Amino acid sequence: GKPVEEWFKDAEGGNLFLQVLREGNPVYRKEARLKIGRKRALLGISISPVRNRWGKLIGVVGTASEISSLKRARIEERIKERLMVMGEIALEVAHEIRGPLYGIQLLVQNLEQFLSLDIPEVRVQLQTLKDTAGRLTQMAGKLLDFGRKRELECRWIDLNQLWKDVVMEMNQALKARDLKVKFKFQELPLVYVDSEQMRMVLLNLLENAIDFSPAGKEILILSGMRQGKQNLRVWTQIRDQGSGIALAEHRKIFNLFYTTKPQGKGSGIGLAICKKVVQEHGGTIRVRKIKGWGGVFEIVLPISLEGENAQDFNS
Structure with a gap:
């Protein structure tokens, strides 16, 4: 019962129908935004004129398909x-x-x-x-x-302990900035990872937190477990009290050569390596926005790679 242009966010889709009615020429695969309640979608629209047996234009018929995900891909x-x-x-x-x-x-x-x-x-x-x-x-x-393409050399490790080892390794850098690291760990099962590769990931994240933290502040490192689609997964976060990462940069921050650091301070390589390593382990890494904190990075990992049996933390 609504006029067709009311369905579209910018009225472009509705105008397309009116255009075909007015001119009698079909349109193919035009883009228009559709708004239904609070949801918005990008549609690909094709519209053809409908004529009677004498060639008189009596209406239009159109098809629309959702193309937001296709265009994004x-x-x-x-x-x-x-x-x-x-x-x-x-x-x-x-x-x-x-x-x-x-x-x-x-x-x-x-x-x-x-x-x-x-x-x-x-x-x-x-x-x-x-x-x-x-x-x-x-x-x-x-x-x-x-x-470099390399085979993962995985073994069962304690992720919480790996964090503690990395923090100890960066102790001098932390002292130089008068930064305190606080751990908030849950007891985790052992995870099956390449310990050297994962150590490099955690080291990169801690170095970033140190670089962006004001002197005298706190860095918080957390861990826990959550239910994935098929099995349990472990997660870990590192939070600093810097200025944070703008929402528009969340998707770009892991791109090779992209950096938010001042010129000469960052290469834009470290986070790209982090993403590559985490994905090779079947995990995900992302930036989160958490009130009261600046930069927040979260890693989610499967307890084991496909074909490996999980082990209990105390085994």
Whole structure:
């Protein structure tokens, strides 16, 4: 009983029907937004004129199909293709520059031995050169790790203990910023993961939390269990008290080379590696918005990969 244009958010769909009625020409696969209550959908609409036996236009008939998910999938596929090309180029560059960067680092070490470091300007410039070469070498290594296909070397581990080990490893960085880490763990079953790969993921997340936390604040690390579609899964979160991540950046934050850090501070590689590793374990990683906290990252993992039997925490 409603006029057709009232069904559409921007009246474009309704206008299409009126256009066909007025002009008598069909339209095919036009996009229009439909609003039903609070829900909105993107439709693909095709409309044809209906004529009587004498050719007089007496109405229109149309079909509409929901294409929101299809369009989103196509956009994501294009993004993936572009990222793959960027990744391949970056890997080639990383492979080519890592050797010369090692050479620069060795040259700086030799210069430190032969040049007088009593001159402050020389000492500062050599240290800057060494730090820059070291940072670029580390970035090249991360890129090569990202592109390298490797088999997971999984074993049963205590995820809570792995977090504690990572925090201990970053103890000096935490002290330098006067940051406190608080654990809020539930008792978990052992999880079947590649411990070195997962340690790298947790280390990346903790480094991010340290970078974005104001001095003297708290970082909270939590863990627990929840029911998945088919079986129990473990989850863990790390929360900082920084400024947080804008909602518009939640989907982009894991893209290769995308970073919210100031220029020269972040490479945009770490979180992309985190996502890749977590997905290889059959898990998910996402950014969450939680009142009272800044950046919040959550990982959800299956207790075991397909074909492996879960073990009790106390076994």
